[in-house]
Amino acid sequence: MVDEAHNSxxxxxxxxxxxxxxxxxxxxxxxxxxxxxxxxxxxxxxxEVATGEIVLLTGPSGSGKTTLLTLIGALRKVRDxxxxxxxxxxxxxxxxELVEVRREIGFIFQQHNLLPFxxxxxxxxxxxxxxxxxxxxxxxxxxAELLTSVGLGHRxxxxxxxxxxxxxQRVAIARALAANPKLILADEPTAALxxxxxxxxxxxxxELARGRGCPILMVTHDxxxxxxxxxxxxxxxxxxxxxxx
Amino acid sequence: MYSAFFVAWxxxxxxxxxxxxxxxxxxxxxxxxxVQLGIRRGAMDNSVAVARRVTADLVIVSPRTKTxxxxxxxxxxxxxxxxxxxxVLAISEMYMGQGRLRNPWNKLEFxxxxxxxxxSAGMMELPGIERFTEExxxxxxxxxxxMSRTNYGPIxxxxxxxxxxxxxxxxxxxxxxxxxxVGISINTDGNLFTSPVNFLRLFPxxxxxxxxxxxxxxxxxxxxxxxxxxxxQYVGTExxxxxxxxxxxxxxxFIRENAPIDFIFGMGAAVGFFxxxxxxxxxxxxxxxxxxxQYATMKAMGxxxxxxxxxxxxxxxxxxxxxxxxxxxxxxxxxxVATKAIQMQFSMTVERALFVFALTIVMCGLSAxxxxxxxxxxxxxxxx
Numbered sequence: 001m002v003d004e005a006h007n008s009x010x011x012x013x014x015x016x017x018x019x020x021x022x023x024x025x026x027x028x029x030x031x032x033x034x035x036x037x038x039x040x041x042x043x044x045x046x047x048e049v050a051t052g053e054i055v056l057l058t059g060p061s062g063s064g065k066t067t068l069l070t071l072i073g074a075l076r077k078v079r080d081x082x083x084x085x086x087x088x089x090x091x092x093x094x095x096x097e098l099v100e101v102r103r104e105i106g107f108i109f110q111q112h113n114l115l116p117f118x119x120x121x122x123x124x125x126x127x128x129x130x131x132x133x134x135x136x137x138x139x140x141x142x143x144a145e146l147l148t149s150v151g152l153g154h155r156x157x158x159x160x161x162x163x164x165x166x167x168x169q170r171v172a173i174a175r176a177l178a179a180n181p182k183l184i185l186a187d188e189p190t191a192a193l194x195x196x197x198x199x200x201x202x203x204x205x206x207e208l209a210r211g212r213g214c215p216i217l218m219v220t221h222d223x224x225x226x227x228x229x230x231x232x233x234x235x236x237x238x239x240x241x242x243x244x245x
Numbered sequence: 246m247y248s249a250f251f252v253a254w255x256x257x258x259x260x261x262x263x264x265x266x267x268x269x270x271x272x273x274x275x276x277x278x279x280v281q282l283g284i285r286r287g288a289m290d291n292s293v294a295v296a297r298r299v300t301a302d303l304v305i306v307s308p309r310t311k312t313x314x315x316x317x318x319x320x321x322x323x324x325x326x327x328x329x330x331x332x333v334l335a336i337s338e339m340y341m342g343q344g345r346l347r348n349p350w351n352k353l354e355f356x357x358x359x360x361x362x363x364x365s366a367g368m369m370e371l372p373g374i375e376r377f378t379e380e381x382x383x384x385x386x387x388x389x390x391x392m393s394r395t396n397y398g399p400i401x402x403x404x405x406x407x408x409x410x411x412x413x414x415x416x417x418x419x420x421x422x423x424x425x426x427v428g429i430s431i432n433t434d435g436n437l438f439t440s441p442v443n444f445l446r447l448f449p450x451x452x453x454x455x456x457x458x459x460x461x462x463x464x465x466x467x468x469x470x471x472x473x474x475x476x477x478q479y480v481g482t483e484x485x486x487x488x489x490x491x492x493x494x495x496x497x498x499f500i501r502e503n504a505p506i507d508f509i510f511g512m513g514a515a516v517g518f519f520x521x522x523x524x525x526x527x528x529x530x531x532x533x534x535x536x537x538x539q540y541a542t543m544k545a546m547g548x549x550x551x552x553x554x555x556x557x558x559x560x561x562x563x564x565x566x567x568x569x570x571x572x573x574x575x576x577x578x579x580x581x582v583a584t585k586a587i588q589m590q591f592s593m594t595v596e597r598a599l600f601v602f603a604l605t606i607v608m609c610g611l612s613a614x615x616x617x618x619x620x621x622x623x624x625x626x627x628x629x
Contacts, residue, residue: 075545075626096549102625103547109628113542117259118252129248130547159259175546 020087022183022215023049023072028081030067041067043238045081049183052213054206054228056220059235065219066187068235072217073185074101086182103130106176106214108186108205112168114160120147120171121156127178134179146174150204166197173201177208184209186218190225202228249552253559256532264567267528271568272575274521274608278514278601279576279593284583285510287591291430292504293496298427301337301368302469303476304492305459305484312499313492314358314432316341318455319484326479327461327486332472335462337366340444340451346435347413350398357397357414358433361444368460371438373425380422381440387414391424393435394588400424415447429588431504459484521608525564529557529616537623545625553620561613565605572605573598 030042041064049055057065070076071083071090077098078091088101114123121143128139147156150170152163160168169189176184186205190198202225209216218229226232234241257264295313305324309317321338328336340361345354362369364378380386391401401424403410410421414437427436445453463472469488476486487495501507533540540553580591 070626073545099544099547099549102545105547107542107545109542109545111538111628113539113628115252115256115536115539115543117256122255126248126252126543127546 021048021050021084022053022086023047023217024082024084025068025072026082028068028071028078028083030064030071030076030078030080041238042071045238045240047233047240049215049217051182051215052210054209054216054218054230056218056226056229056232057235058220058226058232061221063235064238065235069185069187069217069219073105073107074098103179104182106179106181106184108169108172108176108184108189110188110191112160112165112172112192114168114171114175116160119157119159120152120163120174123160123171124175124178127175131179143174143178146178147171149208150174151200164197166193166200169193169197169201170204173204173208177212180212181214184214184216184218186216186220188220188222189218190220190222195224198222199224249555250559253556253563256536256556257560257563263528267524267564268567268571270524270528271521271564271605271609272572274517274524275569275572275601275605276575276579277517277520278604279573279597280579280583281510281513281517282597282601283576283580283591283593285506285514286594286597287583287589288431288504288506288510289497289500291428291589292432292500292506293493294428294430296493296496298370299368299458299460299489299492300370301460301489302463302467303461303473304487304489305461305480306457306487306492308482308485310457310485312432312496312503313341313458314343316457318451318457319459321454321456321459323480323484324456324459327459327476330472330476330479332464332467332475333461334464335366335368337363337368337460337462338441338456339369339458339460340441340448341457342444342448342451343433344415344437344447346397346437348396348398349400349410349412353396354413355396355434357393357435357437359414359444359447360436360438361441362438362460364438364440366460366462368462371425371427374438377423381438382442385417385419385443385446386422386439387419387443388438389421389424390429390436390438391426392428392588394429397435417447419443419447428590431506431589461486518604518608521568521605522612525561525609526612526615528564529560529612530619532560533557533616533619537619538628540620541623541625541628544623545628550621553623554617557617557620558610558613561609562606565602565609568609569602569605 025045025047028042028045029040031038031040033039045068059065071078072085074085074090081091083090085101086104118126124143124146125139128134144156147153150173152167152170155163155167189201193201205216206228307317307319324336324338327333342359344357344359346357347354364374364381374388377388389400389404400410400421404421404424411418412421429435445451463469473486473488480486543553577593580593584591
C-alpha cells in the first residue's frame with residue numbers, strides 16, 4: 001500500500017532504506033484526561049509513511065490530525081499502541097529519548113515561531129547548536145546556502161519583525177531543514193499565508209524534500225496544495241480513512 | 246553552554262530599553278547594598294576609631310566602663326601599682342569627657358569630646374601631637390581635631406591662617422594652638438586634645454585620682470598575654486586589664502548592642518537586595534512568558550529543558566554583570582559624597598566589593614530560579 005506512490009527521484013534516494021518505513025503506527029489509541037473526563041481522540045490508528053514519501057493528512061478540525069502529528073513528532077507520549085518513528089520505539093521511550101528523536105525531525109508550524117531577537121541567519125544557525133558534530137564554519141556556510149535556497153540570500157541578517165509572513169515561513173523551513181532531518185512534520189504551513197506565498201512554500205518544501213529523500217507528513221486544509229502529495233490520508237473522528245491520489 | 250549564553254545575550258540586548266530598565270534595577274540594588282553596607286562599616290569603624298588609636302600594649306579601664314565614650318573612672322593608684330611590675334616599662338593616664346565648645350562666630354555651644362593624654366607618652370596614635378608636648382602643658386592650651394564637624398565654625402582654617410584661636414570650652418576661656426587630623430564618629434562631632442592637667446581644669450569636679458583609662462607600655466619582648474594575667478593581681482576587681490584588641494572588640498560589641506547600626510543599614514542593604522530581586526524576576530518572567538511559544542518551539546526542535554534553563558540563568562548572570570559595574574562606580578561616587586556630607590570616612594573594601602558581587606549573583610540567580618519554573622510549562626505539543 002505504501003510503495004506505489006513514490007516518484008522517481010525519491011525512489012533512488014531511498015532505495016537503501018526502503019525496508020524500514022519512516023513512520024509506522026500500529027493500533028495507536030490516544031485520549032486526553034483521566035477517568036470520567038477521559039476523551040478519546042485517536043482510535044486504532046494504523047499508518048505507514050515510507051522514506052521519501054510526501055503524505056498529506058486532511059480531515060475536518062477535531063478529527064485528531066494534530067494530535068497524531070504531535071505523537072509522531074515525539075512531543076507527546078504514546079500510551080496505547082505501538083509507534084515507530086525513524087527506527088525509534090516511541091511507545092516505550094523516556095523523555096530524554098523523545099528529545100533525541102525530536103532532533104532528527106524538522107518541524108514546520110502554522111506559526112513560524114522564529115525567535116524574534118535572532119536574525120534569520122541566527123535562527124537557522126541555532127539548529128546546529130543541537131549538532132555539535134557540525135563545525136561552526138560548516139554551520140554558517142550551510143545556513144547561508146539554505147537561506148539562499150529558500151530565496152532569502154539577501155535577507156540573511158534581517159530580524160523576523162522585518163520579514164513578510166511568507167519570508168518568515170521560509171526561514172522556518174530553512175530552520176527545519178538545517179540539521180538534515182530524516183523526517184519533516186508540517187502543520188498547516190500555508191494557513192497563515194496568501195495563496196501565492198503558500199504555493200511557493202509548498203513547492204519549496206517539495207523540492208527540498210525530494211532532493212534529500214526526506215519524507216514529509218503534512219497536515220493541511222488547503223485544497224490548493226493537494227497536488228504535491230504522493231498520498232492523502234483522510235482522518236475523521238479519530239480514525240484513518242486511507243485516501244486515493 | 247556557549248550557545249545558551251549567546252541566545253540569552255541576543256534576547257536581552259534585542260530590546261535596548263528593556264535591557265536598560267532591567268540593568269537599572271540591578272544598578273539600584275547594587276548601589277544600595279554597597280552604600281548601606283559601606284555606611285554601616287564606616288559608622289562602625291569611626292566609632293571604634295578612638296579605641297583603634299590606642300597603641301599601648303595593655304589598657305586598664307573601670308569594670309563599669311561599657312564604652313570609652315561614656316567611661317566610668319577607676320582609682321589612679323591602681324595604675325601606679327601596675328607600674329611597679331618589672332615587665333611594665335611605662336604607664337600613662339588618660340582622661341576623657343564630653344564638654345561643650347562654643348562656636349566663636351555664632352556663639353552657639355556644641356558638644357565636643359575632650360581627651361587629656363600625656364602628649365609625649367606615645368601610647369595614643371594622635372598624629373603630630375608630640376610636637377606640642379610643651380605647649381599643651383601650658384595653662385589652658387588645647388589642640389583641635391581638624392576633622393571635626395563644621396558646627397564649631399571654620400576653626401581649622403582660622404588656625405592655619407592665624408596660628409591660634411581663643412574659644413570657650415565648659416565656660417572657660419582656652420586657647421586652641423593648632424589642629425591635628427584624627428577623625429570623628431557617630432558618637433561625637435568634634436575632638437579636643439590636651440594634657441591631663443589642662444583636662445582637669447576644664448572639669449573642676451573631676452579628681453585627678455580617678456582616671457578613665459590607664460595606658461601601659463610593656464618591656465620589649467614581654468609576653469602580653471602572660472603579663473596581662475600577672476597584672477590582674479594588682480588591680481583585683483577594681484579595674485579590668487585589656488589588650489588593645491580586646492578594647493576594640495569591646496567597643497564593637499557595645500555599638501552592636503546599643504546603636505542600631507547593624508539593623509538600620511543591614512535593613513537598607515536587604516531592601517536593595519529585594520528591589521533587585523523583584524526587578525530581575527519581573528524582567529526574566531515577562532521575557533519567558535512573552536517567548537513561551539518560541540521556547541516551546543525550541544523544545545519541539547529538540548532543545549532540552551536544561552538548555553532553556555541555561556538561557557534564563559545566563560540572562561540573570563548577564564544582568565548581574567551589567568548592573569554591578571555601574572552600581573559599583575555609582576557607589577564609589579556616593580561614598581565620596583557621604584564622606585563629605587557626614588564628615589566621616591567611607592571607603593570601599595575588596596571584601597565588600599566581592600561580597601556584594603556575590604549577593605548580586607545570588608539575587609539574579611534566585612530570580613532566575615523562580616522565573617525558570619515558567620519555562621517548564623512551555624509544552625512543545627501546544628505549538629501545533
